[in-house]
Amino acid sequence: DTGVSQNPRHKITKRGQNVTFRCDPISEHNRLYWYRQTLGQGPEFLTYFQNEAQLEKSRLLSDRFSAERPKGSFSTLEIQRTEQGDSAMYLCASSRTGGDHEQYFGPGTRLTVT
Amino acid sequence: DAKTTQPPSMDCAEGRAANLPCNHSTISGNEYVYWYRQIHSQGPQYIIHGLKNNETNEMASLIITEDRKSSTLILPHATLRDTAVYYCIVRVGNNRLAFGKGNQVVVIP
Numbered sequence: 001d002t003g004v005s006q007n008p009r010h011k012i013t014k015r016g017q018n019v020t021f022r023c024d025p026i027s028e029h030n031r032l033y034w035y036r037q038t039l040g041q042g043p044e045f046l047t048y049f050q051n052e053a054q055l056e057k058s059r060l061l062s063d064r065f066s067a068e069r070p071k072g073s074f075s076t077l078e079i080q081r082t083e084q085g086d087s088a089m090y091l092c093a094s095s096r097t098g099g100d101h102e103q104y105f106g107p108g109t110r111l112t113v114t
Numbered sequence: 115d116a117k118t119t120q121p122p123s124m125d126c127a128e129g130r131a132a133n134l135p136c137n138h139s140t141i142s143g144n145e146y147v148y149w150y151r152q153i154h155s156q157g158p159q160y161i162i163h164g165l166k167n168n169e170t171n172e173m174a175s176l177i178i179t180e181d182r183k184s185s186t187l188i189l190p191h192a193t194l195r196d197t198a199v200y201y202c203i204v205r206v207g208n209n210r211l212a213f214g215k216g217n218q219v220v221v222i223p
Contacts, residue, residue, distance in 0.1 A: 033210065033211075035213075042214055042215055043158065043211070043213045045212065091158070093158075100163060102160040104160060106157050
């Protein structure tokens with residue numbers, strides 16, 4: 001069990017550019033979650049997958065955001081035409097399905113839009 | 115999911131037990147109480163969760179009142195490494211976590 005990994009750990013981009021983040025969950029976990037955290041706030045839910053199906057999206061996930069989990073393993077989160085307000089820590093978590101299973105978080109990807 | 119109320123910050127003495135309170139007066143019968151913590155610039159770390167009964171693991175103990183309207187997370191022997199933001203969350207089943215601002219806990223030598 002190597003835990004949840006995220007790449008890159010840091011990303012600096014210019015406004016208007018596209019960025020993509022990757023999350024590798026714990027191998028036996030069916031559920032994968034994306035959260036966003038801005039300075040001084042708790043993480044906010046963005047979306048989650050069960051296997052390859054995206055089951056819920058927050059209204060925070062604007063049209064510029066898209067997430068995929070094509071084979072039910074790793075996931076990518078893409079932000080198109082980045083804005084300065086997108087600067088945040090993007091966190092991925094995974095869990096088993098059903099019951100009260102806890103979510104395990106990765107270290108996050110810190111995005112800075114200049 | 116029911117909302118929770120935590121103090122914004124608190125200090126604890128190193129080596130002493132740290133008791134972190136949380137109010138969740140609108141909790142429903144099928145909602146669990148979860149505790150996570152986040153050390154600066156890291157992802158949140160799961161600590162413990164429970165439904166009705168008190169729970170204990172290697173990290174902490176969770177005490178839930180009989181009416182389930184409040185709970186206390188107990189760190190038995192606080193160390194400097196326990197300095198973090200602690201989040202108390204209530205949720206149903208295996209869906210999203212709704213974090214608040216949490217309780218900034220500082221362990222003082």
